Amino acid sequence: MSTAAIKKTTSKSWRVVDIVVAALIAIAGGVIFWAWSQGAAAVSGPMNAVYPPLTGLIAGGWMIPAVLGMLIIRKPGAALFCETVAATGELLMGSQYGASVLFSGFVQGLGAEIIFAIFVYKKFNLPVALLAGAAAGLFCGLNDSFAPWGWNIAYAGGDKLAYIIFTAISGAIIAGALSWIATRGLARTGVLSSFASRKAATEPVFS
Amino acid sequence: MQAPNHHGAAGAVRPAAVTARGWGWRHAGRAKPAVHALDLDILPGERVLLLGPSGAGKSTLLHALAGVLGDVNDDGEAGDSDESGSLLVDGGSPRGQRGRAGLMQQDPETQVVLSRVGDDVAFGAENLAVPRDAIWTRVHEALADVGLSHLPLDHPTSALSGGQKQRLALAGILAMRPGLILLDEPTANLDPAGVLEVRDAVARCLDKTGATLVVVEHRVSVWKDLVDRIVVLQPGSAADPAVLLDGPPDRVLDEARTMLAAAGVWVPGYVPATRPRAGDARPGAGDLLLAAEKTAVSRERPRRSGFRKIPPVPVQEDITAQVRAGQALAITGPNGAGKSTFALTLAGLLEPVTGKISATTNLSRGAGIDPFRWKAEQLIERIGTVFQEPEHQFVTGRVRDELLFGPRHLGHGEDRVDELLERLRLTPLVDANPYTLSGGEKRRLSVATVLAASPQVLVLDEPTFGQDANTWAELASFLSELLDSGTAVVSVTHDAEFTAALGGTELKLAAAEKVAL
Amino acid sequence: MRQELHVRGNNALLTRANPLSKLAAVVLITVVLALSIDWVSATVALAFEVLLFPLAGLTLTLLWQRGWPLILAAAVGGWSTSILAPDSGRTLIDVGIWTMSQGSLETGLGFMLRGLAIALPAVLLMSCTDPTDLADALAQKARLPHRFVLGTLAAMRLVGLLAEEWQTIGMARRARGVGSRGSVLQRVKATLGQSFGLLVQAIRRASRLAVTMEARGFGGGTRTWARASTYSVLDAWVLAGGLLMAGLAVVAAVSAGTWNMVWLGG
Ligand SMILES: Nc1ncnc2c1ncn2[C@@H]1O[C@H](COP(=O)(O)OP(=O)(O)OP(=O)(O)O)[C@@H](O)[C@H]1O
Ligand SMILES: Nc1ncnc2c1ncn2[C@@H]1O[C@H](COP(=O)(O)OP(=O)(O)OP(=O)(O)O)[C@@H](O)[C@H]1O
Ligand SMILES: [Mg+2]
Ligand SMILES: [Mg+2]
Numbered sequence: 001m002s003t004a005a006i007k008k009t010t011s012k013s014w015r016v017v018d019i020v021v022a023a024l025i026a027i028a029g030g031v032i033f034w035a036w037s038q039g040a041a042a043v044s045g046p047m048n049a050v051y052p053p054l055t056g057l058i059a060g061g062w063m064i065p066a067v068l069g070m071l072i073i074r075k076p077g078a079a080l081f082c083e084t085v086a087a088t089g090e091l092l093m094g095s096q097y098g099a100s101v102l103f104s105g106f107v108q109g110l111g112a113e114i115i116f117a118i119f120v121y122k123k124f125n126l127p128v129a130l131l132a133g134a135a136a137g138l139f140c141g142l143n144d145s146f147a148p149w150g151w152n153i154a155y156a157g158g159d160k161l162a163y164i165i166f167t168a169i170s171g172a173i174i175a176g177a178l179s180w181i182a183t184r185g186l187a188r189t190g191v192l193s194s195f196a197s198r199k200a201a202t203e204p205v206f207s
Numbered sequence: 208m209q210a211p212n213h214h215g216a217a218g219a220v221r222p223a224a225v226t227a228r229g230w231g232w233r234h235a236g237r238a239k240p241a242v243h244a245l246d247l248d249i250l251p252g253e254r255v256l257l258l259g260p261s262g263a264g265k266s267t268l269l270h271a272l273a274g275v276l277g278d279v280n281d282d283g284e285a286g287d288s289d290e291s292g293s294l295l296v297d298g299g300s301p302r303g304q305r306g307r308a309g310l311m312q313q314d315p316e317t318q319v320v321l322s323r324v325g326d327d328v329a330f331g332a333e334n335l336a337v338p339r340d341a342i343w344t345r346v347h348e349a350l351a352d353v354g355l356s357h358l359p360l361d362h363p364t365s366a367l368s369g370g371q372k373q374r375l376a377l378a379g380i381l382a383m384r385p386g387l388i389l390l391d392e393p394t395a396n397l398d399p400a401g402v403l404e405v406r407d408a409v410a411r412c413l414d415k416t417g418a419t420l421v422v423v424e425h426r427v428s429v430w431k432d433l434v435d436r437i438v439v440l441q442p443g444s445a446a447d448p449a450v451l452l453d454g455p456p457d458r459v460l461d462e463a464r465t466m467l468a469a470a471g472v473w474v475p476g477y478v479p480a481t482r483p484r485a486g487d488a489r490p491g492a493g494d495l496l497l498a499a500e501k502t503a504v505s506r507e508r509p510r511r512s513g514f515r516k517i518p519p520v521p522v523q524e525d526i527t528a529q530v531r532a533g534q535a536l537a538i539t540g541p542n543g544a545g546k547s548t549f550a551l552t553l554a555g556l557l558e559p560v561t562g563k564i565s566a567t568t569n570l571s572r573g574a575g576i577d578p579f580r581w582k583a584e585q586l587i588e589r590i591g592t593v594f595q596e597p598e599h600q601f602v603t604g605r606v607r608d609e610l611l612f613g614p615r616h617l618g619h620g621e622d623r624v625d626e627l628l629e630r631l632r633l634t635p636l637v638d639a640n641p642y643t644l645s646g647g648e649k650r651r652l653s654v655a656t657v658l659a660a661s662p663q664v665l666v667l668d669e670p671t672f673g674q675d676a677n678t679w680a681e682l683a684s685f686l687s688e689l690l691d692s693g694t695a696v697v698s699v700t701h702d703a704e705f706t707a708a709l710g711g712t713e714l715k716l717a718a719a720e721k722v723a724l
Numbered sequence: 725m726r727q728e729l730h731v732r733g734n735n736a737l738l739t740r741a742n743p744l745s746k747l748a749a750v751v752l753i754t755v756v757l758a759l760s761i762d763w764v765s766a767t768v769a770l771a772f773e774v775l776l777f778p779l780a781g782l783t784l785t786l787l788w789q790r791g792w793p794l795i796l797a798a799a800v801g802g803w804s805t806s807i808l809a810p811d812s813g814r815t816l817i818d819v820g821i822w823t824m825s826q827g828s829l830e831t832g833l834g835f836m837l838r839g840l841a842i843a844l845p846a847v848l849l850m851s852c853t854d855p856t857d858l859a860d861a862l863a864q865k866a867r868l869p870h871r872f873v874l875g876t877l878a879a880m881r882l883v884g885l886l887a888e889e890w891q892t893i894g895m896a897r898r899a900r901g902v903g904s905r906g907s908v909l910q911r912v913k914a915t916l917g918q919s920f921g922l923l924v925q926a927i928r929r930a931s932r933l934a935v936t937m938e939a940r941g942f943g944g945g946t947r948t949w950a951r952a953s954t955y956s957v958l959d960a961w962v963l964a965g966g967l968l969m970a971g972l973a974v975v976a977a978v979s980a981g982t983w984n985m986v987w988l989g990g
Pocket of ligand 4: 668
């Protein structure tokens with residue numbers, strides 16, 4: 001009978017459970033956002049009609065997988081992986097952005113990932129979550145405004161700036177703060193028992 | 208590394224032996240070990256039924272044997288899992304020889320890995336680096352062994368019934384040619400026909416391969432004749448060894464019948480005593496509260512195609528039923544018949560596709576005739592619904608808040624909370640997070656939270672599913688008391704004993720016609 | 725979310741091409757179209773895409789059923805661009821912050837067509853590509869780490885389940901008195917709670933699925949593949965087709981004088 005040799009894992013390498021949970025968080029994020037956007041249409045419609053850059057304020061929803069995935073899995077690459085998977089999921093469902101959604105996902109994930117990397121994957125407190133969310137939002141805003149496939153590429157300069165500020169704020173609050181709160185809640189339920197984040201609920205908020 | 212029997216018949220499987228010496232395991236973040244001081248020898252080819260109360264560590268042991276336990280980070284933090292003693296399969300560590308054992312868990316949904324039947328069965332063999340041609344030989348053989356060879360290889364796994372999914376999982380395990388087959392409650396949410404299908408498939412495969420079997424199941428009667436040994440575990444504690452009893456089925460069941468029954472094990476021919484129903488002496492008993500007329504039900508909402516709306520295809524049509532105060536109504540039928548869907552429609556949570564659900568004035572008290580149109584606050588003090596999965600209904604982070612939630616919304620009735628806590632033995636847990644409770648505790652809590660709003664109609668979906676005999680009896684007695692006090696109880700269940708204990712009428716739904724995919 | 729494109733039963737020619745070559749062609753077209761906002765290149769690409777429908781087993785009716793949100797989104801994108809793009813030419817509308825000029829309207833229209841031309845190839849790709857085959861190709865041909873590819877594939881299978889669970893949790897919470905109707909604030913709160921419930925279930929499910937996969941020997945170093953992902957002559961045609969389409973779109977736009985590089989034009 002053949003056997004599969006199993007490597008002893010170190011705290012930085014990904015286990016199977018990390019991969020599957022990260023992927024499913026990204027996908028659940030997609031399901032939530034999809035459900036959310038049914039209701040959000042009521043908000044985004046008027047936003048678009050009044051001043052389209054305002055829609056940047058709800059963009060944070062797209063970045064939740066990046067921050068939430070990292071706060072839970074706590075392995076290098078988690079933000080990038082989750083956001084890319086979320087974008088792939090969106091592509092499979094049929095996205096209005098076409099294949100460009102893959103680039104956007106990658107770029108947003110990269111924004112969050114950089115912040116966590118700066119803190120050498122050791123800090124997962126509220127300020128870091130907010131920063132990561134803001135960075136994801138910033139990258140999202142930059143991508144949408146300056147990349148050729150960006151949805152807002154043809155806006156005038158001032159509108160682009162407004163949009164980017166809105167996405168960064170939205171990223172910090174919706175993706176950053178909400179993910180941080182959700183992680184603490186999840187840790188209390190015991191479902192994170194096999195992850196490094198299992199004690200997230202009792203970790204200090206600021207240090 | 209590669210086995211010599213890749214091309215051989217499944218008969219060439221070499222059964223595995225299990226040896227445990229003082230083995231113990233504590234999960235990460237837990238104070239007490241899940242298993243403590245386990246001494247156990249299982250000979251090659253033996254078939255063992257593993258029993259024990261909830262939390263005795265049965266699943267933990269199966270996971271350890273499959274080599275999937277404790278792949279926890281060695282980040283050296285305090286509070287991580289730890290292992291003591293030794294647990295060996297064929298004299299080696301299970302972790303180093305994955306594929307030697309095949310594990311089937313309880314939830315059929317997560318037993319399926321890929322979306323096509325053929326791929327899913329091939330998955331294990333691929334991971335064991337079996338050459339491509341040999342994989343397909345194994346896939347066909349395994350599918351035939353579990354009785355699924357009529358399915359095309361690209362049949363979508365999402366279109367299988369619960370019983371078929373479990374048999375597919377078994378095929379996936381067989382394609383790895385394991386010497387040790389581990390089954391963790393493989394038939395828990397199946398209807399009686401599905402249970403037999405799975406049991407028979409297992410029996411056939413064992414007869415053919417001679418592999419060693421360890422199966423965990425609360426209901427002994429299903430597996431009694433198939434196994435040659437019963438091992439009873441007890442929850443981990445520092446003082447006692449893990450194995451409480453060990454021997455041939457008949458002897459164990461004879462010797463320890465009362466003890467097993469007291470521990471909540473479902474021994475054959477034993478139905479726990481429940482409180483008998485009193486007569487329908489109360490005034491108002493028998494009044495009509497809720498009626499379904501020629502209702503067709505479906506979970507799906509109308510689909511939108513461009514600008515058109517297409518109504519969903521109902522899973523059941525022409526259902527007529529009446530719910531009366533102080534009387535029980537049991538909804539029964541095979542898996543997928545639409546029992547839960549109908550119960551949810553009756554409870555005002557889904558809109559009927561056609562036909563109508565109407566509440567009489569006894570129930571509606573001014574809220575209107577159609578429960579689906581009621582506001583959430585109006586609904587909970589009239590119809591309370593307990594879902595099959597208790598976790599779906601938790602809305603707060605503390606047991607007490609959970610119970611207070613309904614009454615606070617309604618602005619009355621908080622006095623009932625303490626009584627319910629006491630009655631359902633939840634008082635010691637008031638400060639715990641609901642999600643961290645055991646299965647039995649979660650079930651009791653979800654019943655209590657719904658009752659806290661004092662509904663006149665109680666709808667329960669599979670209330671006894673996965674419960675040990677003690678929780679079962681407690682629940683049945685409690686419901687019989689509620690019935691006597693005038694509440695109507697509607698339950699969806701596969702459990703004939705439970706239906707009998709509550710009395711009342713039975714609504715049998717026929718199997719839904721399978722839509723061709 | 726439930727509008728997954730079903731590939732089973734689709735026997736069109738393009739279903740037999742390797743997913744990687746199809747993906748490469750789609751990415752190429754996306755990038756080229758993205759480079760310019762003009763209605764000529766977008767229209768040429770759109771025309772080609774519609775011609776390709778039969779090869780991918782897609783019909784206009786199917787597209788309308790599944791893709792109408794895309795069309796709506798393209799229209800909205802066109803609107804917001806036409807009021808926000810820098811103005812040039814005659815002013816058509818001017819109400820406070822809203823200004824629409826001939827120039828910006830043109831940009832907006834081009835933007836709308838371009839949006840559709842970028843979205844459609846992805847719809848085409850997914851309607852003739854099975855996710856399992858895509859994963860096979862990504863792991864075997866593109867050499868992405870198989871643990872990540874297959875882990876993700878297995879998780880993707882649970883999407884439908886999660887969508888059902890979302891609905892169930894919504895009902896379960898209504899049965900507890902949490903209204904999903906009511907004021908905006910109440911609805912937001914209800915949705916957040918429901919999302920949390922879904923996350924808990926998703927993590928439980930994923931943990932169990934990971935155990936199942938590991939118990940089937942997944943996670944080791946080497947593995948074999950029951951189905952080989954292969955290239956054929958068809959793939960060369962797919963790539964050539966992608967190149968041709970992108971090339972023609974550019975040539976048409978340049979010769980019509982409408983080619984308008986995103987970073988240069990205004
Ligand atoms: N992943 C885990 N992390 C932390 N604790 C766990 C984990 N899995 C199980 N436990 C705990 O270990 C103990 C034994 O659990 P186990 O699931 O093995 O019991 P069981 O005998 O299978 O019970 P049941 O009949 O309810 O399935 C319980 O106290 C349980 O809460
Ligand atoms: N959320 C859902 N969305 C769409 N279809 C569903 C959903 N849940 C179940 N179904 C389908 O509806 C049918 C009836 O399901 P239902 O859960 O009512 O059956 P049941 O009689 O309760 O079965 P069981 O005994 O397995 O619980 C099944 O064919 C099932 O596949
Ligand atoms: Mg168990
Ligand atoms: Mg059901």
